[in-house]
Amino acid sequence: MANTSSHTRRVRSPMFIDRRQLLGAGAALAAFGLPRLAHSQSGPIRIGQSAPLSGPVAGAFQGPLAGQKLALDTVNQRGGIGGRPVELVLLDDGYDTARMVENVKLLVERDKVVALTGLGSTAGVAAVLPYLAQTRMPLVGSWTGAHVLRLRPHPSFFTSQASFKDEVEHSLRTLATIHMDTVGVAYQDNAFGELMMPVVETAAKELGVNLVARAPLAVDGSNAADAAKALAAAKPKAVLMIAVGPSVAGFVRAARTSLNVPVYTLSVAASSVAPLGAEARGLAMTQIVPSPWRKVDAMAREFNELAEAAKVPVDYSSYGGYLGAQFLLEALRRAGPRITPDGIIQAIQGIRNWSLGGNILNFGPDRHHGSAWAEITIVDSNGRFRR
Structure with a gap:
């Protein structure tokens, strides 16, 4: 798979870490003292992501990753956020919960990201949520819509799509x-x-x-x-x-x-x-994503233009990745000029009646999941979705 952004590094988990230690990582996170995290206010805005680039469901993530790449590449070509490029640090977890736990710790503690985005499995997100609460690390969008992850209020987990x-x-x-x-x-x-x-x-x-x-x-x-x-x-x-x-x-x-x-x-x-x-x-x-072919919306029009130029298929998967990245970028813009994890959390909580491709999002201090909108589509004989 091609790199996800011109400012993206792909790093694999170290192979020398003991597997028994990894399997216990999710339960052990709450018991360990957590480091004081410092985030540079110069240079790239570093975002972390752990996703299944390999393994049994890797194919399902190619579309969202391609759409996400379009959005991040475009904002960087236009000067970034406040003059700073957005750098995505993307690690492969192979759809394995233990690897996701280790990846998230590396992203937060080693790579000093200011936010996470697009984590890709239900069990993996469940395992890292306690750690994210303790570190006050925002997770801005996730590719699992499991309702069980949204039952209890979480201080730093935000979604832009229905469960x-x-x-x-x-x-x-x-x-x-x-x-x-x-x-x-x-x-x-x-x-x-x-x-x-x-x-x-x-x-x-x-x-x-x-x-x-x-x-x-x-x-x-x-x-x-x-x-x-x-x-x-x-x-x-x-x-x-x-x-x-x-x-x-x-x-x-x-x-x-x-x-x-x-x-x-x-x-x-x-x-x-x-x-x-x-x-x-x-x-x-x-x-749970507005139709990418409904070009009355400005985001849909731009997505279609970018996708055509980059030869990315126009579909719900790629458009969902693109909109997920737009949600992240809006949070970064609102958190400026000093972009910190706490600033991102406060910025998202302040979003009201904001249109994400036509899907109206509303957040607040006690509302961290911005939309419950869904519709039914039917696939026709040409593989197109009919509303």
Whole structure:
């Protein structure tokens, strides 16, 4: 994968760190004394990110990273923030929780970043949130929408997009409205899927949707055919799929053969539509990013121009990464001229009625998650999303 910015360094975790120490890192963070962190007010504004550049779901992050790169490269070409370039320090965690914990500590303590952005796994974010609270290190945007991470107020965790809970409720409400209220669930057989199933069950009960069957789905999609057959035996009117990465394509293909009912899924599965080609036709997907093709918004127009010039595909994944970076950049602008972690936190808390690509965000001292907006799109035979 190409570098994420002209001011980006990609660093891998040191291989000499004892793995048992890493596995205990999340629980141990709260027990250790934390260093006093100093942040330079000259030179680049350094931002940290840990993401799966390798591993089973790396492909799902290529689009968001490409869109993020467009935004950061563009602001740097225009002189940066207050005359300072924005430097992204990006570390690969391979979608491994222990590696993310270690990466975040390196970014904060060694690289002296002023903020983190775009952390990429539910379990990983859960593991680092206590450390971020103690260090007062802002996490400005995350690529996991797990509702469980937002249940308790956190002093430095901010999001600009709806949660997975918001998406699940929107999908199930839509199914109930059109009387397709007998539903099977295919859920990813990992921390993501396990955390989401109670959310699905609670929402279904509240909305009067009958969950007739549940089937675990391997992360690599290797049991997709068996999962589809297990759900088919319960005769659902529709299926809700909670998955990301290669399991999405595997299950969609298996569902066309075994189920022949509508499949609804979450926005996190958007990167699987292009590889599926015509086989994605009819897939219903919630979106928590405004349409990148709706060029009435200035951000959408600029994104399309930049994407065309850089030969980046225009889709929800890349536009989501672009908007996520715009949220970060707005926080940095408002935190100036002296940009510190506390200044960024205060700046985001002061955002009111700000449009992020047409999605209106509102924050406050007790409101750190700025949006619950979602809509349903349907994939057509050409792989395009229809609203």
